[in-house]
Amino acid sequence: MSSPELDFVSRFLTLATLSKPELPADYKLPLQQVSSQGIALPPVKYKYDPRRSRNGGSSEDDRNSSVILTLKSVRAPKFSVEWQFSTRDTVLQVKERLVEEGKASGTQNLKLLLKGKVLHDSELLSSVTSDRAIINVMISKVAQTAASPALEHPEVGSKSPLSEMPWNEIENILSSKFADPRDAQEALDRLKRGWELAK
Known part of the structure; x- marks a missing residue:
């Protein structure tokens, strides 16, 4: 050890042994005497609905409540439809309804946007909007992966032109x-x- 370190250690030990500790090792301050509450944490972001019942189930109004969505296509094929959904439906169910109505070929080709933000499939409509909303629909083009299955798996008996x-x-x-x-x-x-x- 260098000289400053030895000097520090000797002074520290001297100060530590001058007087015995006043409080025992297992001392706890009574809660009534605590003046500081510690670090203030930010509030938890949680949407509290006072209409929900105490047992965790939703009220009859919540079960019957609905939301009206206006779905507008941004790109071709352009369309604009207005449908009513339950607030307990998910974004995926909206996409499935679009596929059922023939507006798109599959849910994987659809993106729903609300105010420029992409809506995820698992989101409930109650968390997205309260009663009415205009949602933009973006339909991506279908990838042509299975365009020519005959070229991928030629028949065993036929001779392919590439072999010669x-x-x-x-x-x-x-x-x-x-x-x-x-x-x-x-x-x-x-x-x-x-x-x-x-x-």
Whole structure:
């Protein structure tokens, strides 16, 4: 230890042993004498509904309450519909209704926006709006993943046109592009190796 550290330790130990502690190790201040309540925490953000009953169930008014949504499409196909939903319905149920009515091909292609914010599928309509709302609908284009299933899985008995590669034609093209025939043959060999590895 350096000199300042030794000096600090010796002074600290001297001060600590000068007098015995006045309070025992398990001392607790009575709650009546506590003047400070500690750190003030921010209030919890919770929507309290005083109309709900004490047993946790909702009142008859809440069960029967409804919300009127005006759904407007932003992009083509453009539409504007006004439907009534229960406040206990979710955003996903609104999307499913749009699909049922033929406005979209699937719920995964739909995004509902309220005042520019995207609404998530699990949100209840009661948390989104109270009685009326205009919701913008964005329909994304369907990805064409299953456009040609015949090319992905050719029949076992049929011979695909890719199995008979026109290597002679490729060799002629490479010979015309390369001045040295050895370079053309090397490029052809590399193409053949790559073709075999890709199978």
